[in-house]
Amino acid sequence: xxxxxxATQKPDFPxxxxxxxxxRCELDAAIATCRACPRLVAWWEEAARVKRRAFRDWEYWARxxxxxxxxxxxxxIVGLAPAAHGGNRTGRIFTGDPSGDAxxxxxxxxxxxxxxxxxxxxxxxxxxxxxxxxxxxxAPPDNRxxxxxxxxxxPWLAHELEPLRPSLRTIVVLGAFAWQALLPVLAExxxxxPRPRPVFGHGAETLLTRPGGGRPLHLxxxxxxxxxxxxxxxxxxxMLRDVLRRGAEAAGLPPPHATTRRSHxxxxxxx
Numbered sequence: 001x002x003x004x005x006x007a008t009q010k011p012d013f014p015x016x017x018x019x020x021x022x023x024r025c026e027l028d029a030a031i032a033t034c035r036a037c038p039r040l041v042a043w044w045e046e047a048a049r050v051k052r053r054a055f056r057d058w059e060y061w062a063r064x065x066x067x068x069x070x071x072x073x074x075x076x077i078v079g080l081a082p083a084a085h086g087g088n089r090t091g092r093i094f095t096g097d098p099s100g101d102a103x104x105x106x107x108x109x110x111x112x113x114x115x116x117x118x119x120x121x122x123x124x125x126x127x128x129x130x131x132x133x134x135x136x137x138x139a140p141p142d143n144r145x146x147x148x149x150x151x152x153x154x155p156w157l158a159h160e161l162e163p164l165r166p167s168l169r170t171i172v173v174l175g176a177f178a179w180q181a182l183l184p185v186l187a188e189x190x191x192x193x194p195r196p197r198p199v200f201g202h203g204a205e206t207l208l209t210r211p212g213g214g215r216p217l218h219l220x221x222x223x224x225x226x227x228x229x230x231x232x233x234x235x236x237x238x239m240l241r242d243v244l245r246r247g248a249e250a251a252g253l254p255p256p257h258a259t260t261r262r263s264h265x266x267x268x269x270x271x
Contacts, residue, residue, distance in 0.1 A: 008035045011152050018155040024163060028066035031137050031156050037149045040138035047084035047139060061091030067133030067160055068093045074129055074169045075112075075251040076161065077103075077244075078178045080224055081136040081145055088139040092121045093132055102225035103132075103174075106240045112248060129253050133160055135181035143226070150181050158185045165189075168217065172247035175224030176200040182219075191217055202235070203243060218250040 013036040021027040035041050048060035065087040079099070082088050086097025094100035095118040107113035107127065114126040136145040136153045145153075161168070173179045179200035187193050191208040198206040204221035222243035223235040230236075248254075 008038045008041050011036050014153060014155040018159040021159065024071040024160070027156070027159055031066045032063045034064045034137065034153075034156070036152050037138060040136075040140055040145070040149060043141045044084065044088045044139045047088055052085050055085060055089055058089055060089045062088060063091070064137035065091060065093050065134075065139075066137065067131060068095075069127040069131035070129070071131065071163050072167045073127075073131040073164060074167050075131070075247055075253060076164060076168060076171045077130060077132045077174065077247075078157075078171055078182055079103075079132070079134045079174045080143065080177050081134050082139045083143070084139040086139075090120045092118070093134060094118060095125075096120065098227040098230065099225045102230055102235075102237065102240060106225075106237060106244055109237075109241055110245050110248060111254065112244070129248075129251070131160075131164060133157065135178055135185075145177070150177075154181070154185060157181070158189065161185065161189065169215065170218040170220060170247045170251035172220045172222055172243055173200070174222050175226075178224070179221055186217070202239065203246075205246070218247075220247045220250065 013034055017030050018027065021030050044062055048062035051058065051060065065082040079094060082093060083097040083099065086100060087093050087095055090096040094103050100118045104113050104118045104125065105116040107130065108116035112128050112130050114128070115124060117123070118125050135150055135157050137156060138149075138153075140149065171182065173182055183193065183198070186208060190210055192210065193208065194206060198204065198219065200221050202221060202223045206219045208217040208219065220243055222240065223229050225235055225240055228234075
């Protein structure tokens with residue numbers, strides 16, 4: 001286990017640190033050092049200490065988990081938070097847990113990932129034109145961050161999206177929590193919110209504009225591919241592929257097809 005029971009940091013650590021990072025790599029490295037939320041730090045440390053029987057031979061990542069994918073992607077996917085024995089174990093978002101199994105299989109099915117499985121960092125998985133991130137970078141108890149933890153983590157999300165601005169065309173938002181966390185970030189970045197304020201729903205779509213014109217930002221809502229949602233068929237693989245396909249098309253990515261299995265990367269996406 002990597003954790004050394006270090007002291008937690010002040011809650012303003014993300015707000016002070018995120019603006020000082022000069023590149024995506026620096027931001028990712030800074031995220032991984034964050035210990036600003038004592039409840040979350042205690043939880044991921046405990047998960048890494050106790051472990052699940054199936055993962056007893058793993059050295060858990062046991063840190064906040066950065067986003068994944070190119071920094072010039074036209075499509076972003078925003079989820080919830082790492083899983084205690086998924087991203088908190090593997091060190092990569094949506095990797096090693098049922099939610100990631102569903103998401104990456106869907107991305108592969110529509111031609112936006114190099115393979116359908118995500119097991120660990122270095123497994124060869126490559127997203128095509130997609131940046132995947134979360135509003136809370138630490139694994140929370142019961143997969144439920146508090147609003148205070150969400151707000152403390154917000155500067156990381158804001159500064160992760162900022163370098164994407166020249167290329168970003170669409171964000172697929174997985175779950176109501178992510179939708180509620182993302183809208184204030186976009187508003188503070190200068191995007192104009194429609195009136196009434198957009199409401200989350202599976203398949204919900206809204207277009208955000210900026211004062212002075214320029215390319216709008218397309219938001220597409222979709223249910224989170226949690227184990228519960230998938231097992232109860234609140235969300236099916238076809239439904240997940242559909243919202244991801246709609247996001248890809250709005251982003252101008254190569255036209256994806258639900259039954260396509262790519263053996264090579266798609267043609268370069270438009271800049």
